[in-house]
Structures are given as structure tokens and as C-alpha cells.
Amino acid sequence: MTQSIELIATATFGLEAVVAQEIKDLGYENVKVENGRVVYAADMKAICRSNLWLRSADRVRLKVGEFKATTFDELFENTKALPWTEIIPANAAFPVDGKSVKSTLYSISDCQAIVKKAVVESMRTSFNKEWFEESGPLYRIEVALWKDIATLTIDTSGPGLHKRGYRIEKSSSPLRENLAAAMIMLARWNPHIPLIDPFCGAGTIPIEAALMGRNIAPGMQRNFVSEAWPNISKSFWKEAREEASNSATKDISLYIMGMDSDPRVLKNARKNAHAAGVENDIHFQESSFNKISSRKKYGKIICNPPYGERQGDLQEVEGLYKEMGKIFSELDTWSFYILSPHSKFEQLFGKKATKKRKLYNGNIKVHYYQFFGPAPPTK
Numbered sequence: 001m002t003q004s005i006e007l008i009a010t011a012t013f014g015l016e017a018v019v020a021q022e023i024k025d026l027g028y029e030n031v032k033v034e035n036g037r038v039v040y041a042a043d044m045k046a047i048c049r050s051n052l053w054l055r056s057a058d059r060v061r062l063k064v065g066e067f068k069a070t071t072f073d074e075l076f077e078n079t080k081a082l083p084w085t086e087i088i089p090a091n092a093a094f095p096v097d098g099k100s101v102k103s104t105l106y107s108i109s110d111c112q113a114i115v116k117k118a119v120v121e122s123m124r125t126s127f128n129k130e131w132f133e134e135s136g137p138l139y140r141i142e143v144a145l146w147k148d149i150a151t152l153t154i155d156t157s158g159p160g161l162h163k164r165g166y167r168i169e170k171s172s173s174p175l176r177e178n179l180a181a182a183m184i185m186l187a188r189w190n191p192h193i194p195l196i197d198p199f200c201g202a203g204t205i206p207i208e209a210a211l212m213g214r215n216i217a218p219g220m221q222r223n224f225v226s227e228a229w230p231n232i233s234k235s236f237w238k239e240a241r242e243e244a245s246n247s248a249t250k251d252i253s254l255y256i257m258g259m260d261s262d263p264r265v266l267k268n269a270r271k272n273a274h275a276a277g278v279e280n281d282i283h284f285q286e287s288s289f290n291k292i293s294s295r296k297k298y299g300k301i302i303c304n305p306p307y308g309e310r311q312g313d314l315q316e317v318e319g320l321y322k323e324m325g326k327i328f329s330e331l332d333t334w335s336f337y338i339l340s341p342h343s344k345f346e347q348l349f350g351k352k353a354t355k356k357r358k359l360y361n362g363n364i365k366v367h368y369y370q371f372f373g374p375a376p377p378t379k
């Protein structure tokens with residue numbers, strides 16, 4: 001048995017349930033969905049597995065404690081009483097980040113300074129040391145206040161989990177990899193279903209689908225800050241990486257296609273797919289979306305068409321959304337999943353979505369419009 005801990009997988013608003021499902025699929029049962037985060041009971045090994053496998057989460061934090069704090073005194077004393085020295089070694093670097101929403105203690109810089117002081121105080125007593133050089137591994141602390149409840153956590157991921165390591169070339173407005181993965185999961189795609197992204201840009205949606213289709217852990221190509229922590233046994237990381245490489249499926253053929261009218265971004269998409277190791281799973285085609293066709297009777301179009309963010313572009317994208325409605329209707333047994341910030345998208349597309357979900361693409365409020373086609377006949 002390894003030590004019981006609580007982990008928090010942070011999520012973009014609207015994606016908490018998707019992240020929670022992924023955590024359950026990893027085998028963790030005690031999972032609580034909250035605003036912007038999913039809290040779950042785990043062990044130290046789960047830090048390795050969660051970072052390697054979670055496709056839709058932003059990052060994984062280790063929860064150190066949670067308490068009510070409406071005064072700086074309460075924040076200081078309660079923080080000092082937490083078991084910091086069971087987690088943080090004496091040589092750790094431990095900067096403190098902060099955020100405060102709807103709370104009495106709203107000065108974030110003051111909260112950060114108080115937490116820093118309280119952690120130092122707790123370390124002084126336990127390590128019997130006055131000065132900490134902070135030259136060792138990074139334990140980035142966060143104090144997050146939400147309605148006067150302070151949650152103290154340590155980041156285990158390092159760079160956000162969307163940074164898989166395959167995107168070597170950027171297109172103009174690439175989708176975050178974890179949002180692309182969430183779109184595919186929300187579309188209930190599986191590797192036996194044909195998938196086309198007619199506006200693939202950097203190739204994020206096709207690449208994420210190929211990784212899912214082959215059951216390749218999204219974090220396989222990168223490192224995590226907690227890999228340098230002395231309190232996580234190196235064997236845990238080794239086992240988790242071995243589990244991930246043994247899980248990848250080789251003998252499956254995927255039908256995934258990415259189209260884009262811009263040859264430069266398509267070139268980058270190919271390089272990205274190569275870097276992700278899935279170039280043979282995706283057929284990239286330089287063409288306008290209006291050439292879309294498929295011999296497959298059933299499939300899913302999952303895409304993020306242009307938004308028309310620049311002034312003067314709006315009319316153009318509205319025309320494009322109307323044309324999408326006409327062209328896609330020819331694939332009348334397919335399902336369509338479209339991410340757009342346009343509030344009149346359905347009107348322009350000419351069809352009411354079966355389902356829609358409010359999401360965020362960075363700071364942009366978007367809707368994920370889902371148009372379900374008929375279910376394929378069961379064999």
C-alpha cells in the first residue's frame with residue numbers, strides 16, 4: 001500500500017465531467033466534480049498515471065489542505081499547521097501562486113506572501129534550519145480562495161498538460177490539445193468510426209484522435225515537474241511509463257482525415273503528426289472543405305472552423321457557415337460536432353443542434369454544436 005493522498009485535476013469550465021470520466025476510467029473511484037476541478041482520492045503512483053494519461057485536464061495538483069479563512073491570521077495559522085515537511089524536502093524551491101474568487105481575502109499578493117511565510121515557518125520548526133536556499137526540485141504551491149475556503153495545493157505537472165510535446169509548428173489559431181481531446185470524447189468517437197476535420201489547421205483534432213485511437217498516453221513524449229521529486233519513487237514513474245507503452249495498440253487501422261485550404265498550415269500539421277508518431281494514421285488533404293466527400297456511410301465531422309476574429313472577417317465566416325450547412329447536408333448519415341463562438345451559428349448552418357454545450361477556447365466563450373446523424377445499423 002502506498003500513501004493515501006488527494007489529487008485535484010484542474011479543468012476548463014464545462015469540461016469537468018469529461019475529466020472526471022477519464023479519472024474513473026483510470027480506475028480511481030472516489031471522484032468529486034467541482035467548479036473547474038475534479039478532486040479524487042489516490043496514491044502517489046496516481047500522480048504519475050494521471051499526468052501521463054489525462055487528455056482533457058489542464059494539470060494535476062496535490063492537495064495539501066483546505067480550510068476556511070476570512071482573516072490573514074487564519075490563513076497563516078491554518079497553512080502553518082499543514083504537513084508541508086512530509087511533502088517538501090529542505091532544499092525544495094517553493095514559489096507560491098494565488099487566486100481569489102468571491103472571498104474576503106481578495107489581495108492575492110498578500111495571500112501569497114502570508115502562505116510563503118507560513119510554509120517557511122513550518123519548515124524552520126521541522127528541519128531546524130533558519131534559511132532555505134531553494135536550490136532543489138520545484139514544488140510550486142498554490143493558494144486558491146473560493147468563497148472564503150482556501151485550498152492549498154502543489155503542482156505536479158509543470159507545463160500544462162495540453163503541452164504534449166508534438167506541436168513543433170504553430171498555425172495561426174491552434175486549438176489547445178486538451179480541448180481537442182475533450183471535443184472528440186464528447187462526440188463519443190471510437191477508433192472504428194471514420195473522422196474528418198475539414199478545417200484541421202495544425203492538425204490538433206486528427207492527431208488527438210489518432211493518439212486516442214491507438215491508446216497512446218498523451219504525456220508519453222514529455223516530462224513532468226514531479227519526476228524530480230524525491231518523495232515519488234523512481235520505480236512508480238518507470239512502472240507508469242511501462243504501463244503506458246504496453247497499452248498502445250499497434251494492429252488497428254484508423255480512418256482519420258484532416259483537410260485545410262492553406263498549404264502552409266497543412267505542412268505543419270504533417271510535421272506535428274510525424275512528431276506525435278501518428279503520421280500513418282491520418283490522411284491530410286490540401287483542399288477547401290467544400291470538396292469533402294467520403295465513401296463511408298457513417299462517420300463524424302469534428303471541427304473548429306474559422307471564427308472571424310478580425311474586423312471585417314465576420315461577414316466572410318457567416319457565408320462560410322452557411323456553405324458548411326449546405327455541403328455537410330450531403331453527408332446526411334454523418335454526425336457533425338462544431339466549435340464556434342457565433343451565437344447564430346445554427347441559424348446560419350440551417351439546422352438546430354441536437355445538443356450544445358458552453359465551453360471556453362482560451363478566453364473565448366464558444367458553443368460546441370452537436371448534430372447527431374442516424375445511428376448505424378447494429379450488426
Ligand SMILES: C[S@@+](CC[C@H](N)C(=O)[O-])C[C@H]1O[C@@H](n2cnc3c(N)ncnc32)[C@H](O)[C@@H]1O
Nearest residue numbers: 174175199200201202204260261262288289306
Ligand atoms: C480556427 S482554425 C482551425 C485550427 C485547428 N483546429 C488547429 O488546432 O490548428 C481554422 C482553419 O480553417 C482553415 N480554412 C479557412 N477556410 C477554409 C476553407 N474554405 N476550407 C478549408 N479550410 C479552411 C484555415 O486555414 C485554418 O487553418
